[in-house]
Amino acid sequence: MEFGVNFFPVVDPERKSAAQYYDESLRLVELAESLGYEHVQIVEHYGSPYGGYSPDPVAFLSAAAARTSRIRLATGAVIAAFTHPVKLAASLAMLDNLSHGRLDVGFGRAFLPDEFEAFGVPIEQSRARFEEGIAACVALWSGERTVFEGAVHRFGPFTGYPRPYQQPHPPVFVASASSPESCAAAGRAGHHLQVVPSVTTRQGLRDMIEGYRQARAEAGHPGAGRIQVKYTCYLSEDRGLALADARAQEGNYVARMAEAVSSWAHTRSSQYPGYEKFADKARSYDFDRALADGKVLAGTVPEVREQVARIAEEYGPDLCLSLQFNPGHLPYERAARAMELFAGQVAPAFARPSAAVPQPAAAAV
Amino acid sequence: MEFGVNFFPVVDPERKSAAQYYDESLRLVELAESLGYEHVQIVEHYGSPYGGYSPDPVAFLSAAAARTSRIRLATGAVIAAFTHPVKLAASLAMLDNLSHGRLDVGFGRAFLPDEFEAFGVPIEQSRARFEEGIAACVALWSGERTVFEGAVHRFGPFTGYPRPYQQPHPPVFVASASSPESCAAAGRAGHHLQVVPSVTTRQGLRDMIEGYRQARAEAGHPGAGRIQVKYTCYLSEDRGLALADARAQEGNYVARMAEAVSSWAHTRSSQYPGYEKFADKARSYDFDRALADGKVLAGTVPEVREQVARIAEEYGPDLCLSLQFNPGHLPYERAARAMELFAGQVAPAFARPSAAVPQPAAAAV
Numbered sequence: 190m191e192f193g194v195n196f197f198p199v200v201d202p203e204r205k206s207a208a209q210y211y212d213e214s215l216r217l218v219e220l221a222e223s224l225g226y227e228h229v230q231i232v233e234h235y236g237s238p239y240g241g242y243s244p245d246p247v248a249f250l251s252a253a254a255a256r257t258s259r260i261r262l263a264t265g266a267v268i269a270a271f272t273h274p275v276k277l278a279a280s281l282a283m284l285d286n287l288s289h290g291r292l293d294v295g296f297g298r299a300f301l302p303d304e305f306e307a308f309g310v311p312i313e314q315s316r317a318r319f320e321e322g323i324a325a326c327v328a329l330w331s332g333e334r335t336v337f338e339g340a341v342h343r344f345g346p347f348t349g350y351p352r353p354y355q356q357p358h359p360p361v362f363v364a365s366a367s368s369p370e371s372c373a374a375a376g377r378a379g380h381h382l383q384v385v386p387s388v389t390t391r392q393g394l395r396d397m398i399e400g401y402r403q404a405r406a407e408a409g410h411p412g413a414g415r416i417q418v419k420y421t422c423y424l425s426e427d428r429g430l431a432l433a434d435a436r437a438q439e440g441n442y443v444a445r446m447a448e449a450v451s452s453w454a455h456t457r458s459s460q461y462p463g464y465e466k467f468a469d470k471a472r473s474y475d476f477d478r479a480l481a482d483g484k485v486l487a488g489t490v491p492e493v494r495e496q497v498a499r500i501a502e503e504y505g506p507d508l509c510l511s512l513q514f515n516p517g518h519l520p521y522e523r524a525a526r527a528m529e530l531f532a533g534q535v536a537p538a539f540a541r542p543s544a545a546v547p548q549p550a551a552a553a554v
Numbered sequence: 555m556e557f558g559v560n561f562f563p564v565v566d567p568e569r570k571s572a573a574q575y576y577d578e579s580l581r582l583v584e585l586a587e588s589l590g591y592e593h594v595q596i597v598e599h600y601g602s603p604y605g606g607y608s609p610d611p612v613a614f615l616s617a618a619a620a621r622t623s624r625i626r627l628a629t630g631a632v633i634a635a636f637t638h639p640v641k642l643a644a645s646l647a648m649l650d651n652l653s654h655g656r657l658d659v660g661f662g663r664a665f666l667p668d669e670f671e672a673f674g675v676p677i678e679q680s681r682a683r684f685e686e687g688i689a690a691c692v693a694l695w696s697g698e699r700t701v702f703e704g705a706v707h708r709f710g711p712f713t714g715y716p717r718p719y720q721q722p723h724p725p726v727f728v729a730s731a732s733s734p735e736s737c738a739a740a741g742r743a744g745h746h747l748q749v750v751p752s753v754t755t756r757q758g759l760r761d762m763i764e765g766y767r768q769a770r771a772e773a774g775h776p777g778a779g780r781i782q783v784k785y786t787c788y789l790s791e792d793r794g795l796a797l798a799d800a801r802a803q804e805g806n807y808v809a810r811m812a813e814a815v816s817s818w819a820h821t822r823s824s825q826y827p828g829y830e831k832f833a834d835k836a837r838s839y840d841f842d843r844a845l846a847d848g849k850v851l852a853g854t855v856p857e858v859r860e861q862v863a864r865i866a867e868e869y870g871p872d873l874c875l876s877l878q879f880n881p882g883h884l885p886y887e888r889a890a891r892a893m894e895l896f897a898g899q900v901a902p903a904f905a906r907p908s909a910a911v912p913q914p915a916a917a918a919v
Contacts, residue, residue, distance in 0.1 A: 207651040207716030215620065235644060241715025244644030248616040252652050255580065255620035275672045276636055279600060279609030286572040287617050307640045307712045347672045350606030351572030 190501055190539040191509040193228035194221040194528065195265060195419050196249070198242035199442045199517045207242050211249070213521040217514065218253045220525055222260040224532035228293065229253055230263035230417070230511050235271075235304050239449035247280045254288035262288050265383055265419070265511065266297030266364035269322020270315055271308045274342055275349070277322065278329040282353040290354040295383045295417075296323050297364035300461060302452040312458050317341055323361060323380075330358035362417065365397065372397040376405030381415040383511075387484045391503060398504050413507055418500070421513040423487040424527040424535070431527075435487035436476050438517045447471035486512070490534045497535060506539070555866055555904040556874040558593035559586040559893065560630060560784050561614070563607035564807045564882045572607050576614070578886040582879065583618045585890055587625040589897035593658065594618055595628035595782070595876050600636075600669050604814035612645045619653035627653050630748055630784070630876065631662030631729035634687020635680055636673050639707055640714070642687065643694040647718040655719040660748045660782075661688050662729035665826060667817040677823050682706055688726060688745075695723035727782065730762065737762040741770030746780040748876075752849045756868060759783075763869050778872055783865070786878040788852040789892035789900070796892075800852035801841050803882045812836035851877070855899045862900060871904070 196214055200207075218229050231249050234240025243249060246264040253262055262284065269277060285292040298319040299305065305312040321339040328335045329349035336345035353359055363375035364383040375382050382401050386394050398416060405414045421442075423435035450467040457465060479485050483503075486496045500510065512531065515524035561579055565572075583594050596614050599605025608614060615627040627649065634642060650657040663684040664670065670677040686704040693700045694714035701710035718724055728740035729748040740747050747766050751759050763781060770779045786807075788800035815832040822830060844850050848868075851861045865875065877896065880889035 202715075202717060207648070208654055208719055211648075211652050235640060236712055236715055238715070241644075243648075244641065244715065245612060245648050247610060248612050248645055248648045248652065251613040251616040252620040255617040271638065271641055273636065273673055275600060276609065279606075280613055283572070283576075283608075283610050283613045287576050287613065289573055303712075307709045308638055309707065309709060342674065344672045344674060347601055347668075350567075350601055350603070350609065352567060354573055 190497070190506050190536075190541065191227040192531070192536050192539075193230055193261070193263070193417065193509055193511045194218070194226050195511040195513040196229065196231040196243065197240055197419075197513055197516065198232075199239055199445045200242055201238050201518070204518045210242050211252070213515065213524070214249070215252055215256055216521065217524060217528065218260070219256050220528055222257045224528060225536075226260060226528075226532065227509060228261035228263045228417075228511070230265035230293075230295070232265055233268050233271075233297070234301070234449075236307060237303070237445070237449050239301075239445040247284050250292075251284055251287055254284065254291065258289075259291075261291045261293055263293040263362070263417070263511075264295045265417070266295035266362070268297055268299045268304075269326070270299055270310050270318035271304070274322050274325035274329065274337075275344060275347065278326040278349050279351075281326065281359065282330060282349060282351050285354040285359050286351055288354075290359075292353075292355070292359040293362060293381070293415075294326070294359050295362035295364045296326075300464065301449055302456040303449070306452075312456070313460055314341060315460055323363075327358055327361065360415070362415070367393065367397075369393075369396045369400045372401040373404040376401040376403070376410075376414065377408045379405065379408065379410040379414075381417070383417045383419065385419045387420075387479070391483065395504060415509060416507070417509045417511045418504065419511045419513070420484075420486050420500075421516050422493065422527060422531065423485070424490065424493050424514075424530050425523065426489065426530070428489045428492070430523075431488050434519060434523065435480070435485060438519055439474075439476050439479065439485060441517045443471050443474040490530055493531070494535050494538055497539060501539060555862070555871050555901075555906065556592040557896070557901050557904075558595055558626075558628070558782065558874055558876045559583070559591050560876040560878040561594065561596040561608065562605055562784075562878055562881065563597075564604055564810045565607050566603050566883070569883045575607050576617070578880065578889070579614070580617055580621055581886065582889060582893065583625070584621050585893055587622045589893060591625060591893075591897065592874060593626035593628045593782075593876070595630035595658075595660070595784075597630055598633050598636075598662070599666070599814075601672060602668070602810065602814050604666075604810040612649050615657075616649055616652055619649065619656065623654075624656075626656045626658055628658040628727070628782070628876075629660045630782070631660035631727070633662055633664045633669075634691070635664055635675050635683035636669070639687050639690035639694065639702075640709060640712065643691040643714050644716075646691065646724065647695060647714060647716050650719040650724050651716055653719075655724075657718075657720070657724040658727060658746070658780075659691070659724050660727035660729045661691075665829065666814055667821040667823075668814070671817075677821070678825055679706060680825055688728075692723055692726065725780070727780070732758065732762075734758075734761045734765045737766040738769040741766040741768070741775075741779065742773045744770065744773065744775035744779075746782070748782045748784065750784045752785075752844070756848065760869060780874060781872070782874045782876045783869065784876045784878070785849075785851050785865075786881050787858065787892060787896065788850070789855065789858050789879075789895050790888065791854065791895070793854045793857070795888075796853050799884060799888065800845070800850060803884055804839075804841050804844065804850060806882045808836050808839040855895055858896070859900050859903055862904060866904060
């Protein structure tokens, strides 16, 4: 099992300024590299405290690249619907070069009606723009004088600059919220996978991961495919503190998500079946149930170790957990301490036997 | 007079990789800060060696922000026609926070038909998209629940996240290639100005700067407005080396520009009168004439000092020269040495008497 660090800022400007959030997060990026985490990852959202401190993952990861030299940098995810593929492919290729080939690109469809409306993009086009975005970026990265003839975008012959550092292109991950079909499609295409367990059932997640692995194997792609699974993790020597933090921050996350998805109450899209119930789901959120159900990691070292063991058992050990340690308004010191505890005392229990170079305990993530 | 460092990569991938170009340029950014330069600045271009290593100024400047703490970071310029203003305003606000308020935003119209074609944007919309892009970004930065009703973009009520660090918003510069009218418009609007002397006559540049200053004063905006003027600078103790570098690199620049503008030969736009002759102009370029005409700075310390004195005399001393020291394929060491010589032996002759804090000689830029 591998472990990375995830950033999904759910932050009220009145409680933590953007400058402070970035300062703290970039310190955590440096700490993540020094502790041996596999990647740092950041989301793309607009226009509200729900992720809105990260409208441009490339900007954050370019700063992260300048502060580090080994850790991988992942978008989780970029939204091709909101950026023209000529720009998106070029920005990501720049980041791949700025980081000397450390980029992993997660692509997402987006799901907030307010974001589509702000960009003047019909939400019904979200799948077409997602699929074309991936196809166009891969084409621009892989060849020269690219001609692209999609339903939304048509361009070329056009050569993308700069060429990506990784050849033929950076690894492509598909971010899938809850659809076994799109996981299977990602597997058939030979892409890697990002999933978010908090928005699906455990059986649903097993089906998604299994569907992905099977489709990928049947299509004959080499390797098993990399799977990043996103959790928030509250870890402390003080059990009461970890659980109190978890309850408060998860409550804040859910409240902000409920606001962000509120426009689903008066939006219907055949592309997003059932999303009109999203706000109801958010409102009926119960922290204790979520914790018991393995949707969030929280507690002391032995507890979190057990929670991770359960994940390995349910979904297989061949995963990379992308862990958010500084959600919302958590003080920097608590996030840093949790990262240290996890790297030093939880991760080593799940080290891959194949890990080539023996590392000191704290770095054996 | 103030001095900054400008990056306009005209680089063949076969001669210098993008990763090497960024590595060297970020080292020069750190050097620029240590030598006391006022800003670093980078362009936005796509799809060819003519600027194509910088499709995303925010990515480069975010890395630069992570490596520095005082120097200002300028886009020179971002192209609003190619990025939706909701994304552009948010990316720039992120950079403003990543850098703790060190961002200056230059907006440009773009002028390469191939770029407009790749983005599927009619070149006839370039002015509308430029003007709307500035207006929409300023509106998103300055207020909440912004409603924008433009000819191209309509959105809102929408609140941009994050809020910019600088209040009400980062300084706005208008990048103007050759039009006194657009300089006057920039002055009336209270914006700052970026100009490129290499593409206009000296009289033309005087008219542009004078028109800007007059319009700005008449409109009653406080202060004189900041004017950034872009030159490439080849400076060495060895006169022959400086001039040989200048001749070779300027030749490369003009050849790559000629390719990039070649589609003007079969493009006509009422929005770009005379641009169909751009390729001819590029082909008739003569280095010795350009040097004699003050379009490029090159030579030893006394020569470049004299060239800068002439600029101060012709356009007024109240300028910021944005100097490119590493065009095209120049080795890092030569660019770094030129920056040191300029900061140590040219800039002090033009120090503002109002400079508040005395600096050691090498830092008195």
